[in-house]
Amino acid sequence: MANEGSISTAPGCACFRYLDNEEAYPDLDAGGAVERLRAAIRCETVNTDPEKTDFSQFDKLHELMRSSYPHVMEAGTFEIVQHSVLITIPGSDPALKPLLLMAHQDVVPVVAGTEDSWEHPPFEATLDETFIWGRGSMDIKLMVIGELEAAEYVLAHGKKLQRTLYLAFGEDEETFGTGAKAIVKTLADRGVRLEFLLDESVTVVRDMGLYGAPGTLGIEVELAEKGDTAVKVTVRSEGGHASNPFGGTSLGILSQAISSIVAQPFPIELSPVTEQLLRTLAPYITESPWKELVGPDGSLIEENRDQLARFFASQKTLFPYVTTTCAPTMIEGSSQAPNVMPKDMSAIIDFRSMPGTSVEDVMAHCAEAVKDLPVELSAHLAVNPSSVAVSDGYGFKALSEVGSRFFKDTVTGAPVLFLPSFTVGGTDAGYYDPVCDTCLRMSPFLLDDDEQARGVHGTNERVTRRSYLHGIRFLIALIEHVCL
Numbered sequence: 001m002a003n004e005g006s007i008s009t010a011p012g013c014a015c016f017r018y019l020d021n022e023e024a025y026p027d028l029d030a031g032g033a034v035e036r037l038r039a040a041i042r043c044e045t046v047n048t049d050p051e052k053t054d055f056s057q058f059d060k061l062h063e064l065m066r067s068s069y070p071h072v073m074e075a076g077t078f079e080i081v082q083h084s085v086l087i088t089i090p091g092s093d094p095a096l097k098p099l100l101l102m103a104h105q106d107v108v109p110v111v112a113g114t115e116d117s118w119e120h121p122p123f124e125a126t127l128d129e130t131f132i133w134g135r136g137s138m139d140i141k142l143m144v145i146g147e148l149e150a151a152e153y154v155l156a157h158g159k160k161l162q163r164t165l166y167l168a169f170g171e172d173e174e175t176f177g178t179g180a181k182a183i184v185k186t187l188a189d190r191g192v193r194l195e196f197l198l199d200e201s202v203t204v205v206r207d208m209g210l211y212g213a214p215g216t217l218g219i220e221v222e223l224a225e226k227g228d229t230a231v232k233v234t235v236r237s238e239g240g241h242a243s244n245p246f247g248g249t250s251l252g253i254l255s256q257a258i259s260s261i262v263a264q265p266f267p268i269e270l271s272p273v274t275e276q277l278l279r280t281l282a283p284y285i286t287e288s289p290w291k292e293l294v295g296p297d298g299s300l301i302e303e304n305r306d307q308l309a310r311f312f313a314s315q316k317t318l319f320p321y322v323t324t325t326c327a328p329t330m331i332e333g334s335s336q337a338p339n340v341m342p343k344d345m346s347a348i349i350d351f352r353s354m355p356g357t358s359v360e361d362v363m364a365h366c367a368e369a370v371k372d373l374p375v376e377l378s379a380h381l382a383v384n385p386s387s388v389a390v391s392d393g394y395g396f397k398a399l400s401e402v403g404s405r406f407f408k409d410t411v412t413g414a415p416v417l418f419l420p421s422f423t424v425g426g427t428d429a430g431y432y433d434p435v436c437d438t439c440l441r442m443s444p445f446l447l448d449d450d451e452q453a454r455g456v457h458g459t460n461e462r463v464t465r466r467s468y469l470h471g472i473r474f475l476i477a478l479i480e481h482v483c484l
Contacts, residue, residue, distance in 0.1 A: 013130065015446045018205045018217070018416060019470045020408045024477065028153060030469050034132060036068050037145045037468065038125035041134040047083075047106040047172045058083045058171060061105055069148050071155035072167075081186055084179030087167040089151065091483060097195035098164035099482050100436070101151075101475070103143035104173035104180075104200075104428055107136040108457045117459045131462040138461050140200045142445050142468050144169050150475035154484075163195070163483040173428045180428035187435045196395025196438035198478070199429035203443040205407065205416055210317060212290025213281050217414055219407060220421035221399060222441035223273050223389035225430050226320075227353035229362040230329075230381035232346055233257050235374065239335075239343035250345040251334060253373060258328050258347055261369045266324035270309040271355060274321055275301055276391055276420040278308070284417075320424045324353040324362070348380055352424055355385045386430040386439065391420045395438035402481050406444070406474045418442075444478075445471035 043061040047053045062085060066073055076089035085105070091098070110122045120126035122135040136142075147167055154161075166187075171179035187194075201222050208216040235257070237250035245252075279298035285291045289311065293304040301308065312322040319325075326349060333345035351362045359382040366377055390396070400418040407416040429439040446467045 013448070013464060013466075015205065015448045016464075016466055017409060017411050018407050018446060019466060020410055021406050021473070022466070022470055024406075024473045025153065028469065028472065028476075030465075033145070033149045033469060033472060034127065034465055036064070036149070037132060037137070037142055038127060038134075039064055039068075040141045040145050041125040041132070041136050042123055044123050045105050045107055045136070045171075046109045048109060048175055050172070050176075050178075055083055058105060065148060069152045072148060072151050075155050075161075076151075076165075076167075079186075081182045082179050083171040084183055085167070085169040086183050086186060087151075089155070089161060089165040089167075091161040091164040093162045094164075096163040097193055098166055099479070100166040100168055100194050100197040100432075101147045101479075102168040102170070102180075102197055102199045102428060102432075103140045103147060104170040105141070105144060106170070106172050106174050107139065107141070108174050110135060111459075114459050119460050122461070127465075130464055132465060132468065133460070133462045135461055137463045138445075138447070139457065140443070142463055142471070143200055143443060146445065146468065146472045146475055149472045150479055153472075153476050154479050159480065159484055161479075161483045165479060165483050166192075166194075170428045177428055177431055180431045184431050184434055192435055194432070194436040194438075195482075196389075196393075196398075196440060197429060197432055197436050198399070199427050199439065199441045201423065201427070201441040201443050202447060203445065204447050208281055208284065208417075208419075209287070210315075211278065211281055211285065212287035212294075213284040214287065215414075216281065216284040216417065217409060218281070218417040218419045219403065219442065220277075220419050221396065222421050222423040223391055223396075223439075224355050224422040225386045225426050225441070226324075226355070226422065226424050227351075227357065227359065227362075227385035228381055228383040228426055229351045229353060229359045229379060231261075231349045231351065231362065231366050232378045232380040233261075233349065233366075233370070234344065234346040234376040234378070236344045236376070237342065239341045242339045242341050245341060249341045251342050253375065254331070254345045254347055257370045257373050257375045258349065260373065261349055261366050262326055262328065264365070264369045265326060266354070266357070266365065268306075268309045268313045268323050269354065270301075270305045270312070270322060271422070273355070273388055273391075273420055273422045274312070275305075280417065280419055320352065321422070322354075324351055324357050325424075326351055350381075353385055355388055355422065358384050383426060383430070387433045387437070388422070389440055390438045393438055395440055396420070398478070398482050399440060399442065402474065402478045403442075403444075405477065406470065407446070443471070444474035
């Protein structure tokens with residue numbers, strides 16, 4: 001397949017110029033891989049409330065896995081853990097720690113009232129000349145099916161694994177992560193310790209001009225994820241007529257509390273992961289003030305940490321990477337009439353915490369801010385940040401080596417760097433710390449910036465066939481590189 005192709009000018013296809021080595025594995029069953037992804041999309045595995053979830057759709061997806069990948073099923077063990085899937089394909093050398101490839105089966109629902117805005121029905125899996133459409137095509141059934149396709153290809157070609165390969169597909173990544181936790185417990189109880197794992201991310205090739213290195217291309221491999229603490233602030237009141245607001249109203253006190261918390265932001269700091277990114281980019285940085293703050297070899301970072309952190313904080317795109325963010329998002333209990341004081345009221349303030357800042361730290365920070373106000377604080381959601389993956393070990397190196405074969409600017413020949421970063425969102429990988437010190441997040445299925453901006457949970461979710469098939473080739477090469 002040519003690097004540019006006749007459809008490269010179609011919307012959402014600018015990323016094609018970065019797909020290298022598309023001629024690899026020429027006997028890959030491309031048509032079959034596309035059809036199996038479409039079949040997976042048709043399984044409506046929406047899971048927002050376990051008591052209301054139609055788990056027969058998960059059963060349907062599990063049967064698709066069993067029937068579509070005979071070599072995986074023959075060589076491996078297929079287990080249902082709750083409604084999650086754990087596949088173990090044993091290697092011949094028990095001294096080698098396993099590789100785990102993961103993704104999740106569940107998808108977010110279609111927002112009520114937006115059904116008519118979809119160009120194609122969200123669970124119909126429409127196929128056209130360029131795209132595979134449907135809920136889950138980006139997030140993240142293409143990775144579930146892509147990992148199965150890659151493992152099937154390797155085994156079908158008679159390759160014998162030396163390193164054990166796990167495939168793990170959670171059931172509720174979009175909500176509670178109970179499936180991933182159950183898989184981790186299963187692995188931990190068996191004494192499994194992973195060499196590294198690869199989980200999802202929204203992957204794009206970016207020009208690193210954002211960091212003062214215009215013309216340098218990079219893909220960010222996320223080594224960690226921020227925590228998520230949703231603090232509920234509650235004020236209790238008897239309400240009453242608005243003509244006598246003695247002692248203040250619940251809305252007034254709640255407003256003070258929100259204001260006090262927002263007025264005391266967390267400090268700005270340059271994390272070790274961001275420092276690693278800048279050190280990797282240092283030889284390519286040409287623009288001020290970056291080059292003066294970082295230095296040609298990264299040697300100036302330490303003495304300029306505070307200035308760099310402040311500069312990050314001044315940029316909208318970079319701001320979340322240098323601080324625990326604070327965003328009031330919800331308020332409940334207000335009066336329905338202008339002359340009636342509300343009774344009990346509450347608000348939610350969402351914090352995305354930096355690595356090293358725990359749920360307890362966030363709660364203590366809020367308690368200090370409202371210590372003089374008659375409010376109650378509780379954790380509506382409490383997820384600690386993950387640990388930071390090892391970036392100088394085998395996993396990151398293997399991912400970068402394989403990546404360098406499959407991603408470059410095919411027009412100019414410029415390489416694509418693989419850069420350490422962290423995500424401000426959350427994935428199932430965050431639960432795997434007990435069994436793995438190298439949890440890496442990078443999807444091999446490349447998106448364009450405009451596709452990322454549309455959002456993986458948005459209307460008209462879709463993926464290009466070329467990106468999907470290219471990602472499968474990457475995964476085949478990764479399994480061969482690591483497990484054979």
